[in-house]
Amino acid sequence: MNADASPDTPSFTSPVPPGLKWSDALSLSMPFMDQTHIEFVDLLAQVQTAEDADLVARWQALIEHTDAHFGQEDRWMADTGFAPGSCHMTQHAVVLKVLREGLQAGQQGHLAPIRQMAHELTIWFPHHAQTMDAGLALQLKSVGYDPATGHISEPEALPETA
DSSP, rough: OOTTTTTTTTOOOOOOOOOOOOOOOOOSSSSSHHHHHHHHHHHHHHHHHHHHHHHHHHHHHHHHHHHHHHHHHHHHHHHHOOOTTTHHHHHHHHHHHHHHHHHHHHTTOOOHHHHHHHHHHHHHHHHIIIIIIIHHHHHHHHHHHHHHTTSSOGGGGSSSSO
């Protein structure tokens, strides 16, 4: 800590905040969901470690992946009548909107918002995965949903109304 900082003020020596790393704590024990989440974590790490010259391109790649990732989950929620779907889908839409705003800022030469958003994603994502995505995973398992085909092996387990 530097001498001018108060004991309650954290002192950081690196401009890049600690990143998110994949761990068993993030696993939902559903390989198709986990693989998408691993890819998200990897792309986020690439953003956090990117040099300024590469930052906007890495951010764009993260957005493209996240758009497909969220779209996939939204389809699964719709296919299985997932009751909390509207809240979960709304969160997806809001996060994508903010990520795209960061892209616009980055394209105008403002890189700090992207770096801050990347840091915030390292905080947001574990909570989202362990709550909203975990609930979706339970729903998919309970109805026997096959993500490759969209087939539901236990239609009697579907909710009567979403």
